[in-house]
Amino acid sequence: MDAGQIIALGFLILLGFSLLGSILHNGALRNALIWGLIFIGMFGVANNWDDISRDFTQQQTTFTDATIEVPKGRDNHFRMTLRINNVPVDFLVDTGASQVVLTQDDAARIGLDPDRLAYIGTAFTANGEVATAPVRLDKVQLGDITDTRIRASVNSGQMESSLLGMSYLSRFESIEIRQDLLILNR
Known part of the structure; x- marks a missing residue:
C-alpha cells in the first residue's frame, strides 16, 4: 500500500x-x-x-540575484519551466544529457517544424537508439536570465518531457544538489 x-x-x-x-x-x-x-x-x-x-509546502522554483533554487518534485526529479522563444516549456533537469532535448510537441510549440528537420544525429537512450535533429534555440529565458543560440536537438522518438541538458546547464558557474534542492549559480 x-x-x-x-x-x-x-x-x-x-x-x-x-x-x-x-x-x-x-x-x-x-x-x-x-x-x-x-x-x-x-x-x-x-x-x-x-x-x-x-x-x-509550496514546491516552486525561487530566483534570488544569480541563484536559482529548484525543489525536487514528487517524482524525485527536478523540473523547471523555461521560456523558449517566448513560449513556456516544461523540462526535466538531466545532467546526464549532453544537450537540451526537445520533444516533437515542444519543438512545434516553439516554432520548429519536426517534419522538416534533418534527423542526422543519434542518441543512445534507455529505450534504445533514436535519431535526433540538431537545432539552435534563439532565445532561452529562465527568470531574469536570458541566453541565446543554445545548442539543442529534437528527438524523433516518444518522450514524456523535454530534457534540460548540459548544453544549457554548463552556462552556470556551479550546479549543486543539497538534499531535495537543486541550486544553480551564475
Missing part, C-alpha cells in the same frame, strides 16, 4: 468508528471509541507527516 491508500484506509476506519459510536448509547464505550479515533488519527498523521507536509 502506498501512503495515499494508507491515509484513505485510516479515514475509513475513523468513519466506521464514528458511525459505530453514534449507534451505541453506552457513554463509556462511546468515550473509548472517541479516544480510539483520536489515537488512530494521530497515528496516521505521524506516520505520513513527510508526505502530508510535502503536499502543503
Whole structure:
C-alpha cells in the first residue's frame, strides 16, 4: 500500500468508528471509541507527516540575484519551466544529457517544424537508439536570465518531457544538489 491508500484506509476506519459510536448509547464505550479515533488519527498523521507536509509546502522554483533554487518534485526529479522563444516549456533537469532535448510537441510549440528537420544525429537512450535533429534555440529565458543560440536537438522518438541538458546547464558557474534542492549559480 502506498501512503495515499494508507491515509484513505485510516479515514475509513475513523468513519466506521464514528458511525459505530453514534449507534451505541453506552457513554463509556462511546468515550473509548472517541479516544480510539483520536489515537488512530494521530497515528496516521505521524506516520505520513513527510508526505502530508510535502503536499502543503509550496514546491516552486525561487530566483534570488544569480541563484536559482529548484525543489525536487514528487517524482524525485527536478523540473523547471523555461521560456523558449517566448513560449513556456516544461523540462526535466538531466545532467546526464549532453544537450537540451526537445520533444516533437515542444519543438512545434516553439516554432520548429519536426517534419522538416534533418534527423542526422543519434542518441543512445534507455529505450534504445533514436535519431535526433540538431537545432539552435534563439532565445532561452529562465527568470531574469536570458541566453541565446543554445545548442539543442529534437528527438524523433516518444518522450514524456523535454530534457534540460548540459548544453544549457554548463552556462552556470556551479550546479549543486543539497538534499531535495537543486541550486544553480551564475
